Amino acid sequence: MYRLVIEPTQQQQEWVNLTHDQQHYLKRVLRLKDGDPLIIMNGQGKAWKAILQGTSAQLLETLTESTELALNLSLLIALPKGSGFEEIVRGCTELGVTTFIPVISERTLLNPSAQKIERWRKIALEAAEQSERQIVPQILEPIKFSIALTKVKEVKTDKYICVTRRETDHLFSYLTKPLLNPQIIATGPEGGWTTGEIDLAISAGFQPVSLGPRILRAITAPVYVASLVSAMVDTQSFS
Structure with a gap:
């Protein structure tokens, strides 16, 4: 129907x-x-x-049916180049993401227009209809990464930033415990976060995590993150 x-x-x-x-x-x-x-x-x-x-x-x-995740999942995403964010919005909406926080990092190349943002929101709506969700995820206006960190610093959530080439535990290891708080997970741009950006995130309460030994594309990492969280939350909800 x-x-x-x-x-x-x-x-x-x-x-x-x-x-x-x-x-x-x-x-x-x-x-x-x-x-x-x-x-x-x-x-x-x-x-x-x-x-x-x-x-x-x-x-x-x-x-009265509900297909939503049992907790709020926000993705703080450094905007990829081209139309990559459209793919992210479509896939992550299907996986249950509640809020998209697009950010401009030091290595971000995209400067989206108002028309582009409106297209993202239309894609989210269509993906929510297709995946039989009850909620259309919110897509915030793009802001600088440092400003985004200031806005979420005092919010009571579990906060993670995905990094590469660092000795950190895998995100999965943090998701195996009962998930009680909303989640905010940050994924980087092409070329990754700078050292300064990672340090800034840590000072804002973010825990650095790995997504494994392979380097994921900027448009793959958010979908991978959403898949992990969605699987763990759904498993805990049905257990």
Whole structure:
């Protein structure tokens, strides 16, 4: 059954006013007709079984299922070059990431436009629909790495920064214990973090961790991290 994410302002009690683009996609692309069922999500954790009715959707029943991770996972990601961040957003949304914090590091080459950021958010919405999530992850405005560290320093979370060519324990070793706090995990740009950036992160409460002996691409590392956390959280939730 098709899932559609709406803005909360579109809902008027048991009715949802569909946008022109939503009407076009449902009726012209998916070929849905009046009375056909679909699932409506507000992107903030609520979902309903609904039917299409003209230019609206009628909400019939609240759904209580949840496919979300049992804790919040935020990825602090040094922006890769090109369209790499689009791949990261798509894959990590499917894996349950709650918040993306894109940062400008010393080796970051990308300076994204407002249109680029809006495209990232559209990709997150589409990936949330496809993976049957109840929440559309938040994508923050890109900021400098040092400023991001200041903002998260006092937040009560487990904080890790992924590094290479250092004698550090693997991230997995920290995930085997019961995960009680939200997680913030930082992954670096092409060429990795500078020594100064790593030291700055440590002073902000980040624990350096390894992702193994192989050097992962800047677009691979976040997906690998999200996969590890997702697997461990889901395993602990079902045990």
